[in-house]
Amino acid sequence: MTHEQFVTLTATDGHTFRAYTSAPDGAEPVDAIVLLHEIFGINKYMRTMAREFAEAGYLAIVPDLFARQEKDVELAYTGADFDHAIELRDNLDFALVLEDIAAAIGWTHAGERSTGRTGALGYCLGGGLAFMAARELDLDCAVSYYGVGVQDRIGLAEHIDIPVLFHFAEHDHYCPEPARELIRQAFRGRRNTEMYLYPGMGHAFATYERDSFDSLATKLAWERTMAFLDAYLASRSTVIR
Template sequence: MGEMKPIKTLSGDGEFPCYVAAPEGIATAAIIVIQEIFGVNKGIKAKCDSWAKAGYMAIAPDLFWRVNEATNLDADVEEEFQVALDLMGKFDQDQGIRDIEAAIHFARDAVIGGKVGCVGYCLGGRLAFMTAARTDINASVGYYGVGIDGLLGEKNAIAHEVMLHIPTADGFVPADAQAAMHEGLNDHPRVTLHDYAGLDHGFAAEFGARRDETAATLADSRTAEFFKEYLG
């Protein structure tokens, strides 16, 4: 359904690739789909296609474009998992937020007068939280975001609604980090947290061994209702 398209950087002096999926009719809102460490792979593209079928314009920026061309990795292949970790170590997250902001600008032009949200997974879940704090995004969702407990100092900058999906047995987000997230965010008027008891990181992946069908369906339904409410 979608295709790779170039989008101008925030500074306007370059371009980077994004997977863009448009609905059959006129999109009145857009969703930025923020990748895991595995790049804009078939799972991220499938999520974009799903949002397009629901009537949104969906855009997945290739955030690793400065460190690797066309990253497309499989979480279930150990060698590719290690490549992903290496790319993550080279990735500039602050620059990544600026690229996400460029995608937001692109989306706002594409859905004139419409709202723009974002949804991210793993690294993308962390970046979704950062996007909520650092940009004018209208709504943000993060799935199993890593290291959000270290970003709580930015919570007062969050102006629009945020939803976070937290699997309680996440091997990358230990119990103390989860507790800090709840302590720091439970009383935030714009933030909603959902726990998924006994589940591990990656439970909502579109493909592969990590997926838990029941929990993924529940989380995705919550996300869909969230965007319906806040993106219109």
């Protein structure tokens, strides 16, 4: 059983915004995951993923990263909603978005249910933000599902010293093979970095209800993600660093 609610977060500049949270049953402290949404806001998919992580034993929080432009965004994947999602993405102030992600991380650190260990995991836009957050914010690990824009900020890689997991789709036009090779080269030799390529898959293969969704690839990516989180969040870790 899990427990869901919306909470209000406050960034360091006073900006207030909502976040969706899901917690596992019980009272013991657990590791936390900050889930970073696609360009569609805190929609049904992101709420579902928060519950899935809570069912797996994590405290999950999904901050509203569009709230500085428009509050309570929840968009579908086609038509006018898709066009609006692109507009919101293109008008993001990434420095301020990182401030908002930091507020979500701070919420996990302050909560009674948290061990104080927090990872970030993002999809699409959120996958790129997870990469940025791995460099800029107080995290213990990061997971990027088909992250957008990683190759454009590859210089951050040399300053990232936490474990990072990348899931790549073979036919992802946002991150084609030359971009993936650039990322591989930037992280080559890092023992705490994992990269997986999903042959035949397109962008957003793990997003339910999208045309690109593939259940087998999603299951495999989930299993790899769980193994990575088990290894690198301290309260579950058996890895000697």
